[in-house]
Amino acid sequence: MSTSPSLASGPRGPRELGASVTVVLDALRTGTQARGGPLPAGGPEAVTGRVRDALGDVLPEHGDPGALRDLVHAVAAGSADPAHPLCAAHLHCPPLAVAAAADLAASVLNASLDSWDQAPAASALEALVTRAVARETGHADGLVTSGGTESNLLALLLAREAHGGALRLVHGANAHHSLPRAAWLLGLPDPVVVPAPAGVLSPGALDEALTELSGGGPVLVAATAGTTDTGAIDPLPAIAAVCAAHRARLHLDAAYGGGLLFSDRHRARLTGLDAAHTVTLDLHKLGWQPVPAGLLTVRDPDDLTALRHHADYLNPADDTDAGLPDLLGRSLHTTRRADVLKIAVTFRTLGRAGLGALVDQVCDLAQQLADLIDGDPRLDLHDRPAISTVLFRPAHTTDPAVAALRRRLLTTGRAVLGRAHADGRLWLKATLLNPATRPGDLAALLREVHRTHQEGNPR
Helix, strand or coil: CCCCCCCCCCCCHHHHHHHHHHHHHHHHHHHHHHHCCCCCCCHHHHHHHHHHHHHCCCCCCCCCCCHHHHHHHHHHHCCCCCCCCCECCCCCCCCCHHHHHHHHHHHHHCCCCCCHHHCHHHHHHHHHHHHHHHHHCCCCEEEEECCHHHHHHHHHHHHHHHCCCCCEEEEECCCCCHHHHHHHHCCCCCCEEECCCCCCCCHHHHHHHHHHCCCCCCEEEEEEECCCCCCCECCHHHHHHHHHHHCCEEEEEECCHHHHHHCCCCHHHHCCHHHCCEEEEECCCCCCCCCCCEEEEECCHHHHHHHCCCCCCCCCHHHHHCCCCCCHHHCCCCCCCCCHHHHHHHHHHHHHHHHHHHHHHHHHHHHHHHHHHHCCCCEEECCCCCCCEEEEEECCCCHHHHHHHHHHHHHHCCCECEEEEECCEEEEEEECCCCCCCHHHHHHHHHHHHHHHHHHCCC
């Protein structure tokens, strides 16, 4: 028996979609209940088996009207839940309900921002929102991207083209892996990696590196505001001064820390950000957006001319001359969805104060977790949290034991913690991005760590 096709948009779309949304919401509820924790138990083989059973024949001869319910239930039951307070491994936020609802609208309308006639309102909204976000960073314009990796790639591309195709990347040892990868993708020389023994890029070491490169061609320095491992923020004003002295271009990867801009309490920690030529932001971190929600802001809008591209069926010259916006120069993508809608809805719904309150909450939670760890003689705390990431480990143990403890937490489904190397040791990493987490949840997380560690090390 085949299902009759229904469209999500058009005159009958809302009614048809409403019935499907009801099924999805119920399947999300039952799937979450079936999981019963932050992660499905049993590890990869068990999860794969349950998904295989729910999926059956991938492309059957005849359709199954129950597929929507069955597969959403199976994926929900087998998912990591960033809204669960014991799911705190990565920069993986629980999305706001209003943002997810706006994302549904974007999917239904299915605008494609590669030509104005496919996305009239969405293209206007994107231009307004990206320029407003750019102003927050002291810049003139911005682009929507799929996340920090694409934003960093674009930053290197724009820098390379601004210097006629020649460029050398200089970054700290604490930089995100996407930066050297972007240099490789763009055919640039191997980056110069500046040591960061204290976890942040040293202005003195950067000055030495740039002095050694003097006369060797244009340089792009990449600094970081919010490292993936610890959340550390490079000393931005001092780095900007060194770059200015050497006439080096500066890019700031603020994919994690950029959300501090919303907070009156923490915004000053990004002082110096406006000195960068380009800034990477990720609102699917400290912005509580469904993935993807990346941005790149640019100080000089002329840099964006490097992205200009012509396809006669999308941006013919006479259409552009007649005033139709040319969207191909706003991205490396052709087809792309209206991810700006959820961002705009969130900004208008919460405002700066509402977003800032969420940022303050997760930063406070990280301090509270650090206090609990610091007061527990069974645990070692790496350092006070810089943003909302806390590194810790059981005291008097080994790196292999820490790694095994994390895997046991994952395969039992009890808690989701990350891992990071710092100061020559392996640490458990808790990244707190859930503003609904409460102090009791933090205590419960540590109890699970102790319980699981004791099971793996019986006396």
